[in-house]
Each structure stands twice: as C-alpha cells, then as structure tokens.
Amino acid sequence: MDDLYREIIIERNRSPLYKGTLEPHDITFEDENPLCGDVIRIDLRIDENDKVTEALFSGHGCAISQASADLLVESIIGKGVDEIKALTKADILDLLGIELGAVRLKCALLSLKVLKAGIYGLNEASDSLVEDA
Amino acid sequence: MDDLYREIIIERNRSPLYKGTLEPHDITFEDENPLCGDVIRIDLRIDENDKVTEALFSGHGCAISQASADLLVESIIGKGVDEIKALTKADILDLLGIELGAVRLKCALLSLKVLKAGIYGLNEASDSLVEDA
Amino acid sequence: MGITISNNPQRQDFPILSRKISDNVSLVYLDSAATSQKPNQVISAMDAYYRNNNANIHRGIHVLAEEATAEYERAREKIANFIGVKNVKQIVFTKNTTESINLVAYSWGRKNLKTSDHIILTEMEHHSNLVPWYILAEELGFQIDFVPFDREGMLDIDQYQRLLENKPKLVAFTHMSNVFGTINPVGEMVKLAHAAGAVALVDGAQSIPHFPVNVSELNIDFLAFSGHKMCGPTGIGVLYGKIELLDSMPPFLGGGDMIKKVRLGSFKPNEVPYKFEAGTPPIAEVIGLGAAVDYLETIGMKNVFRHEQELTAYGFDGLSKIQGVSVIGPAVDKRGGVLSFVMEGVHPHDVSQVLDQDGVAVRAGHHCAMPLHEKLGIPASTRASLYLYNDKSDLDKLFFAVERVKSIFG
Amino acid sequence: MGITISNNPQRQDFPILSRKISDNVSLVYLDSAATSQKPNQVISAMDAYYRNNNANIHRGIHVLAEEATAEYERAREKIANFIGVKNVKQIVFTKNTTESINLVAYSWGRKNLKTSDHIILTEMEHHSNLVPWYILAEELGFQIDFVPFDREGMLDIDQYQRLLENKPKLVAFTHMSNVFGTINPVGEMVKLAHAAGAVALVDGAQSIPHFPVNVSELNIDFLAFSGHKMCGPTGIGVLYGKIELLDSMPPFLGGGDMIKKVRLGSFKPNEVPYKFEAGTPPIAEVIGLGAAVDYLETIGMKNVFRHEQELTAYGFDGLSKIQGVSVIGPAVDKRGGVLSFVMEGVHPHDVSQVLDQDGVAVRAGHHCAMPLHEKLGIPASTRASLYLYNDKSDLDKLFFAVERVKSIFG
C-alpha cells in the first residue's frame, strides 16, 4: 500500500461518512482552491453551549481534500467552538496520518480553512487561518 | 611606451594641428557622446568640385576622441565629398594605429559620425553612419 | 545527430536526469512545458562567466567589462539568428515571456489602444497572454474578443475571420497551446491579422524551444519567449519586435542604460534595444541562453521536432489505450509534445502524486490556462510534456504509473 | 572573521580574483559598485540547483518542484531576515533595483499621485531613481522637487525640510551615493518624510551590500536593491514594501502566478508577494541570492563595513596625495567604499584605459548619475569602488597606475 494514499484516505474519498448539507444550519461556509478547483462547503449546527451537534461537508476535489474534510467534520462533532478555533495544520496531518508537500498541503487544509472562516463569521477565508504562528 | 597611447595620439591630443572654427563655412556639424561628455564640431569649406579645401574641428573630450578628430580632419583636406562618404571605422583605426574596445570605439568614431552627418546634411547623427555594413 | 526515441545520446548532457528521486526510483522528467532541464553546456557557460568574465556591461573600459559586453551582445546575435531575424536591434532582453508581453501591453498598448478599439485573444491563451490585456482594458476600456477553440482543441479560424471584421488593433495568440499542444497556423493568422490592419503578437513560449521558427518568414510583429523552457536559465526572456514598432514605442521601465541623457527633470531615451533594457540586465542569463541556442542548433531544431513528434505519437497512443484515460486536444499530427489527460474518477492532483512516487514528474492543475479548463468543464488536468532528452522508456514508465493510479483508486 | 585590510582570507572564495588580465598582469578589481564578483559558494549553489533540483515552482506536485519551491521560499526568508524584516510576504522578487523602483512608480505611483502633487528626489540619484519618476510625471503632471547636495557631496537637509512643506506624497532617495559614496541619514530623512505625510522609498543598491541595514528600525516604506552588487547573481532584485502598502497596490505585471483566478475577461489577483511576481521568476537567481546572503552573514556585515571603512580611508589618503588628483565627495567618515576622482588635464576615459593596462578595473563615465556630474560641471569621473575581497595591495596598484597616467599625459 502507498504511504500517501493510506487506506483511510482512499476509503473516505470513495465513501465519505459526513457528506451532505444541513438545512437549516447555524453556520455554513464555502471556499475553493482555485489552483486545482477543489471546493469545500461545511454546514454546522451548534447548540446553546457553543458545541457542534451536527456537521456535514459537500463539494468536490482531490482525494486529499475530500478525505480530510470528511475526517475533520467527523472529529469536530461534539466539540466546542473554542476547541475548533484552536485546531491547526498539525491536527489535520494527524487525522490523515501523512506528510505533504506545499501544494498538497493546501488541498488538505482547505476544509480547516473553510471551517474556521465559518466559525469566525468571516466574509472571506484567508490562508492565515491555517498558517503556523 | 604604451600601445594604446601611441606618441601620435598623446601629441595630437595635447597640441592638435586642426583645432578651431571656420567662419564662414559651407558645412558645420556638432554632436556629443553623452556617455562620456565628448563633444566634437567640424567645420568645412568645400569648393565647386565638391572637394574639401579647409577643415577644422573644435570641442573637448578624451585623448582618443580629440586625436582622432585631428587626424581625421587632416586626412580629408583635399578629398572629395564622395571619398569622405566612403570612409569607415577601419580608416579611423588606421589613422590611430590601434585597436579599441567597444566603449572607446565610440570615442574614436565620434568625429567620423559628425563629419558624415554634416556631409549628408542630416539633422541628427546616428550610430549607423559609422557601423560596419 | 543520432537522436532516436529509444536511444538518446543527448540524455547524458543533462546531469539532473541521472538523479534518484528515492532509493530505487530514478527521475522521469515529463514536465518540460513548465520548465526544461539544462545541459552541462549551459550550466558551465554561466559558471565560466562568473569565474572569468563577470562585469557590468556597456559602459566599462576594462578587460572584464569588454569581455562581458561582447559575450552579451554575441548572445543577442545568436538568438536573432536562431529565430531568423537579421537586425539584432530587434531582440530585447526581458526576464521572461510574461514581462515581454507586459512590455508590449504597457508601451505599445497604452500608446495605441483606445476605448472604442477591439483586440483579439484566444480561449486557449496562457494567463500571461490574458492578464496584461485585462489590466490594460480596465484602464483604457477597449474590448477583447476571444477566438474559440473547438472540440478537438483547434482554433475556429472562421470565427477568427469574423472577429477580424471588428478591425482590431491587435491580435495576440499562442503559437502552441501549453495544454492541448495544438500548433496554431501562425503564418495564416498573421496574414489575416495584417489584412485587417492589426498588429500580431505571438506567444512563442512553447514553440521556440521545440521547433524551427522563422519570425521573418512568418511576418510576426511581436514574439515573446522564455529562456528557461529552451534549455536556458531562469531569469531571461526575449521580446522580438519589428524595428519600426520598437522605434515608435515609448520606454517602459526607466533607469540606467535605457537613456541617452538625463537632466534634472528630463531625459532622452536611448536607441533600441537599449531603450527597453533598463538597469543591469540578466547578463549571465543572456550568456546562458546564448549557450542554449548553440546547444539546440548543434542538435538541429528539425531533429528536436521530429524526435518529439515520434515520442508524442507513442505517448498519445499509449495513454489512449489505458481505459478511463482521455487525452485532451487534437490528433498527433496537429500538436507538439504536450499530452494533457484526465482520468475517470481521479483528480489530477492525486494522479500526479502517485506518479511522483514512481519518479514520474508531470504537472497537475490548470497550467495557467483557467479559461481553457473552464470551457472544458474540468477544474484541472494532468500534463506530461516532452523534450529532446526524453525517450520511449520515460513514456513506458508513465504508462506503468498511470496503471498504478488506477489500481489504487479503482 | 579574520578579515583585515592587508590580509584577506575571503579573496580565495572569489575565483575571478586569481585571473590574469594579460601575461604578467593580475586582475585588480575595483569596480564593485557597478557589479560585485561572486564567491564559489554562490556560483556552486546555482550550479547545484540546476544539476539536482531544477523545476518550475509553486504549482508542481513532484519532488523537484517541491524542492525548488522550498529553496526559493527559504531564500525569501533569508533575505527578509538579512534586512530585519519579520513578515516575509513583504519581500517581492524583481529582476533588479531598477525594476523594483519602476514597480513602485507604476503600481503605487499611478494609483496615488495626481497633477497637483509633489514628490521629492535628490540631485545625487542614480538614473534608476530618476527616470521612472520622470516618465510618471510626464503622464500624471505632478511636480518633482530635488534636494540639492553641497560642495562636500552631502544632502542639504535644511532644504529637504523646506521642500517637505510642499507636503509631498513621496520621498525617494538613495541610501548611499554611487558616485560620492555619501551615506545619507536615512533614519532621520524617513522620520521627516513621515512627519510630512510622505511615503519614503530608499534606493538600497549601494547600501545593502556594504553595511548592516535594519529596514524595520529605519521604518522605511519601500526599499529596492539588486543581487548582483552583493555577491549574488545577475537577474535578481528585491523590493521590500510595508505590507499595508503592498496589499493596497494594484498589480503591475500580469500573468501566471500573480493571479488567484482567471476568467474570460476578468481576473482576481493573488496575495502578496505573489501578486507582484508574474510569470516564472528568476528561480536559480533567487537561490543564488540566498546563498550570497548566507555568505555575507558568515563574514558579518559589520566586519564587511569596518573592512571597507579602513580601505576607504587608505584609498582616500593615497589618492589625495597624488598631485593633480581630486577625490570628489565627503570626508571618509561620511562615506562608504566608493572613491570617485578627477585628474587634471586627463579625461576619465583615458585614466581608466591606462589603469586597465595595469589590470586595474575601475569605471569611468557618469556612473548613471548625469545630473550629479552636470552640477559639478564635469562630464565624467573615474571611480574606484571597494568590496570585502579588496585589500591594501589593490589600492597600492591603483596608486601606481594613476602615477603612470600622469607620466603618460604629463
């Protein structure tokens, strides 16, 4: 088996567990990586304690972007908004279990960028949301 | 003695034989080499057979430009206009008796450029007047 | 020269080609449309320049400055000669194709284009031949018309002729598409442009490196290309322009060397090409490009082209046979050595990543041609591109790696 | 580091310095203000790049492209760090100082300057910091005021302050004069500019190579410099700009890499610094400049400066002692390693030519500063300029050769 395409990436790309949209939702955000055409949208429902109760992603793109979105969404259900704000590049790479070059990193981080832009209520997602401090 | 600064160049730079202006004149032209500030003006008197009867140069600049002007002016007295039109870079280098790099060549050729522009009655002297065909 | 698709003696000139990507994996370089590799001859020409002759040019009266100037100007002659240009003053050095096109846009364009004007581009242009005109159109308000391409990736020449009825001032198009590989009928298109009263700019970034181009015969008005795609260094580009156009254009960048005279508050521009070469130029890079031209001429551009044609046919065939793979663009007889393809159900980024693990370097993305991809309805494609140092074995490894992609994502 | 004026171990790093100019004549390179020589460390960094890692950057998903991108961006960090800049996005790569200044003129200038505005330049500027503003002033009609220099070649700061009362939008001046060697009081001048509401652009072509400069402490808004004058290759320049300025500026050159998105007829620019890096950048040259910065930091810029100060004093003294020779510009404590001089009765071209026969490479002419020479009432001067690899023996040979000029023309 290929190091970069671990079973879980192939699997979650082919059959994502958290794909879809939520209507109504409390938060939704969509962005794309124009370089490769990856598009990710994430919808969230959030309870009165600022915890994520439900989450789904939609969109299309490469295996890395799709699998990372699926794994990220899975990981945040039940988490508080503050915990989500604290998520970093390293957390995504942990979920994927691989290392990535600069270009692919953008694919992997698109979902986190979208998630954070949504949580922070921004108009536009910026790379600085997922950059190392 | 130095190859580039042959006795004749030093001598003609220090004590030119054909320096001055002609009033009246049939032809006069002045140009400069802005790169180094060399300025050369040449005045000519021409008879009814299109022969140069008198010629003088004026101006200032480096030894190469001044000596070549003095030697050139000397060489054209008594020559016909057509002969002057036929003068080339090689003729100037012959007069000076040296070889020159690209930058100094411009100094050496300034007087020929001025002379030809005058003879041809041009408004502006162009490098192409003294370029090899 | 003994360059054949299965035995390529030129390979040994390119040190990088013997590089290992990982323990048992050798480099298979199929990304020459992005940038070419460099032969020893070019690397050492620049090396020798820095070790023996380095000096600033044009104004120095010492041996190094004279040697550097002579080498620099000699390279200009070589390049002029390489593209069939007699008057070397028509060769302007820039940093890349992109700057060359921008130079024309800023200098010629701002002088000659007005609100009511039209210009023509094509749908298959690289961003470098789109964005400079968009920026200018925003400022000046002229209209841009696009020549469409058809299903095969060929320009619609009928539509081109109709657009020429708008009497455009400028027609700017690529000689060869960096995605489809389509080789456009430049001679015919220039002739039609001239008949309509337009000036013709050709983006030669993908043509000059790969086949013989005679600018004078094709009667091109402006031609832009880059050193780094033709065995030369980065940091050097060329703009060819007809002398009467260059002469009539205002300066672009202002600074040292592009002037005859400077006063407090005024200046007098120098003659072409110097008028457009402000500041210390990429001297070592110009000399490196001269060495690249020498190298290509030793092999012969006809041989380079023939070699690439054979490889392209082999690659087109091999890729097309793999189920789920579609090569985009025209048939092999209408294209140069660029093979872009899509794979059913696998994103180009994933394709390229798996290929990389086999040492096969290709490019995935929009290849700076987003409008082209948008029209095709795909966000990206995978592109294998060829050059004189490739051979059949490179393509065999590509086929093998593509099969592996299928098995992983299948 | 053990760098002294009579024993200079750095010399051996520069292969060209062991070159013979003719049979018995060694090279004495005193033309570093025009361009510096390059150490082995820089030449081989580029060599290694072409042999091992060459690829186009930013968009590639293969090992070479990732390595090349990483090296390119790593060099950006080194350069930022070298000039005291934290946010690396503020470092834009261009082809030379001249392009850097033109970028500011075309992008910032055209957006921010209007007919009724003033800008301030100085009488000692290099053409690169004059002509771009002349071109712009011709288009937009604003007024250019010049800070004069005095008999010593020092800027008249009182007059500068009076000119600031015009509330100029921009003040652009050189950090160090390439003719006088004058080191201008940048910190103070920037502070005064800001107090008057002006943006301050500093031409660092002659300062960044020769002494420590901390852009953040000096609070400079724009800084331009060239790689080739600081042990780096040709073909690479830098523009530093404060992030809020760069962010607010429209794109300059349009093309690949400077965009986020391109449609038919419209585009969205990329973030800085990429917004200003259109097309394939000078990749090997950026990496070479990174190696040059490493090299300079190993020696230490303070050491470089101290070394040059000592040599300058020695050279100033030695030249001034020769009858008929006048060094122009200020006293040694106010200048960097540039010694321009005139010789009674001998044109600088002739001086430089005779020096060349002794292997001594200096520059003769207006050094791209015609207005400065015009004010001095001389058409040209001869300039000896120093760098870290020079030592006393170089200057002794200069003195000897100048004496020989006298004997020939005396």
Ligand SMILES: Cc1ncc(COP(=O)(O)O)c(C=O)c1O
């Ligand atoms: C003070 C100054 N500014 C600008 C420049 C122009 O640098 P470049 O020719 O590398 O653009 C130079 C050097 O020639 C210089 O000395």
Ligand SMILES: Cc1ncc(COP(=O)(O)O)c(C=O)c1O
């Ligand atoms: C067709 C075409 N035009 C223009 C360019 C731009 O060339 P450069 O990036 O060297 O400016 C390229 C290559 O990237 C190209 O393929």
